[in-house]
Amino acid sequence: MTNIYDIIDSLNLGEAKTDKIKINLINNHEKEGRLLLALANKNDDAKMRFLEGFLKDIPGPTKKRRIEDWESYKVSDDQYIQLPSQxxxxxxxxxxxxxPRINFAPIMNLQNGQYFTLPNFSQEPKHFAEGYLGRDLYVTNQMINMWNCLSGDSSHSIKRVLSGPMGVGKSYFALYLAARAYAEGWMLLYIADAAILDQPTMVKSSDEICKHFLALNKDILTVADLELLIENVTESNDPVTVTCVSNIFTNMLQQEKRKTLLVVDEHGxxxxxxxxxxxxxxxxxxxxxxTFWEGKKQGHVNIDESLESFRENRRDEFLKCARNYVETLNAASETDYRRNLSNMFLKSSVIYNSVSFDWKFLDTGLVYRFKNExxxxxxxxxxxxxxxxxLDIYRTFPIPRDVSVASLRNGQLTGDNFEEVLFQQLLNHRNIIFKATDLNGDRTTDVHIQFKHFIILEKDQLAPEPQHNQSLVRGFARYPRFDFIVGRTFIQVSVSPFDQHNRDSTDITKAFEPYCNYLKNQIEIYLDAMFGGRxxxxxxxxxxxxxxxxDPVPDFRIVYMRGSSGTPKHARLVKKYKDLAFIDYDEIRDKLFGDFLRS
Known part of the structure; x- marks a missing residue:
């Protein structure tokens, strides 16, 4: 194994700097290991830059830290201990x-489906308490099962990572575990947003960890605990909080006979x-x-659990409620229900209109109401x-009552009706290939549309999070130019011929021009957000x-899906948009609308 001192000697830091680093590392094997790990896989220039920063965090040379400025502190068990003033x-x-912990006690007895109004926890996840739920924290079976796993007897530490797409409830899940541990009196470090740890220096980052750790635990810390916290402080040349953080991670959160919990949200x-x-x-x-968290330790628990099935399990529960509601509807009520769902999903013509679900549906708790601008x-x-x-309910509805079979067969739909039926049938065909032509009717590469989920962009949100790069994306009302986006495929939908549609705000050329006050255009902004890079x-x-x-992006497409009969004959426009893919109505009807035409 490479020796950290050999690495330092191999670099041209100069004798004074080299000696200063070595003196700082002597008899501190934990720091040696951390520094060796930090330098792994770096080239010499990167190692030099890192060690220059490391040197800045080393205080002036002293054989022993002065303790004259330490103060006496009364601990929770009414004993006193001398601690650094900081x-x-x-x-x-x-x-x-x-x-106080007593305010959190009700969380210990909650069952699946019950909720708890969270008291002040000093930190909260992003956007917590902003939506319909307010400060209510609903408990699920997954939360309870995970807590039972963490709190049960174990001969080793338990490491879990909450992973999954944005919006499945990872932060609420982690918040429940942290609040439950706090209520149970566990030693706890909860960081609601890891961004606060990304500080300019190691000292400032360590300050943040110490502040949060002490705030959460000071009512249960004993003299013995605080002695663990300040172990080696007088011997180390590191700033006080840097040594304390090392002790928090290695001693206090890794105990064999005591339950402890570390939760770091927004870790990525x-x-x-x-x-x-x-x-x-x-x-x-x-x-x-x-692997830093040793398996033999019982106390520490680091969150590491996949939530791939969480969304599906919750969907199944919600689906039962939705089906029970639909079964009570007559034909007229079902039509109104479908129309309201369409407006909620598509938002194409409702910017100045209300969505009016009846109170019986609102009581299911599947949606929440708000007022727009x-x-x-x-x-x-x-x-x-x-x-x-x-969506599972919506995709099973029959053809809308205001859409005739004849209009569907002949391609004589209104724009809203075409978009609604197209969207519904795409939900039923989430992996489909369409034959396509260019704007003059000549065959071109087929268009493959494949997605797993559907999401709706919020007002003025130009792109979703990267987790949704396999989702069917619907823009907000008046989203510029494109009606749907899947991966790198940008889709326009209209019943008009392309030359009539491609005007003013829907002109495709404008998608390649700088967007509003941005330096980049709409497509660049979207692709950067979804797929990273420049x-x-x-x-x-x-x-x-x-x-x-x-590097070229070969799977980028712009697609025009026409909702009325007619073959494209745009000899002039095909020269302007040689790569645009056109899907005619006959292809859409044959691939998507067959079930309606046979019914």
Whole structure:
């Protein structure tokens, strides 16, 4: 195994700097290991830069830290201990201190489907308490099962990662576990947003960890606990909080006879930059590798559990409620229900109209109501699982009553009706290939539409999160130019011939021009957000030239789906948009509408 001192000697840091680093590492095997891990897989230039930053965090040379400025602190068990003044100030501060544990006691007895109005917990996940649920934290079987796993007897630490697409409830799940651990009196470190740890220096990052750890635990910390916290502080040349954080991770959260919990939400932000934050700040190396948390320790629990099935399980529960409601409807009520669902999903013509579900449906809790900027009442699905359940109901509806079989067969639909029926049938055919032509009717590459989920963009949101790169994306009302997007396929939908549709705000050329006050155009903004990297999208000589980090993006498509009969004959426009794919009505009808035509 490579020796950290050999690495330091191999670099041209100079004798003074080399000796300063070595002196700082002597007899501190834990720090040696952290520094060795931080330098792994770096080239010499990167190692030099890292060690220069490491040197800045080393205080001036002293053989032993002065303790004259330490203070006496009264601990929870009425004993006194001498602590560094900085730690005493943190312990006496009211910042980040949650409400008393007794206020959290009801959470310990909640069953599946029950909820708890969360008291002040000092930290909260992003957007918590902003929506329909307010401060109510609903408990699910998954939460209870995970808690039972964590709290049960175990001969080793339990490491879990909550993963899954945005919106499935990972942060609420983690918040429940942290609040439950707090109520049960566990030693706890809960970080609601890991971004607060991404500080300019290791000292400032360590300050944040210490503040939150002490605020959550100061009412249960004993003299023995605080002695663990400040172990080696007088011997180490590190700043006080840097040594304390090392002790928090290695001693206090890894105990054999005591239950402890570490929860770090939004953990991914530490790795979204180059270099990753733990590579720049060695105090955060324990958040980089699960192997840091030794298996023999019983006390520590680091959250690591996949939520792939969570959304499906919740959808099944919501689906039962939705089906029970639909079974009570007569034909007229079912038509109204379908129309309201269409408006909620598509938002194509409802910017100035209310969505008016009846109170019986609202009582199911599948949607919540709000007023838009025009003071009209709108509705949104309660959560992604509720959206999935409503889509499952929606896709089974028969042809709308205001759409005749003849108009469907002959391609004589209104724009809204075509978009509604098209959307419904895409939900039933989530992996489908359409034959396509160019704008002059000549065959071109087939169009493959494949997606797993459906999402709706919020007002002024140009792109969803990267987790949705396999979703069918619907823009907000008046979303510029495109009606749906799947992956890198941008889709326009209209009953008009292309030359009549491609005007004003729907002109495809404008998608390649800088968007509003942005330097990038609409397509570049979307692709950067969804797929990372730096995209360029240009319309040159009639071709769509789209690149990521300079490399061509071969699966980029712009597709026009026409909802009326007619073969494209646009000899002039095909020169302007040589790569545009046109799907005619006959192809759409034959691939998607057959069930309606046979009924």
């Amino acid at each position: 730690i005493v100030r943190m312990l006496n501060s009211s910042e980040f201190v949650p409400d 932000v530490l790795f979204d930059i180059d270099p990753p934050t733990p590579d720049r700040l060695p105090n955060l190396v324990p958040l980089k590798r699960l 025009h003071n009209y009442v709108m509705c949104k699905p309660l959560c992604p699982a509720a959206l999935d359940a409503l 995209h360029t999208a240009k319309l040159e000589n009639g071709r769509f030239d789209v690149r990521k980090n300079g």
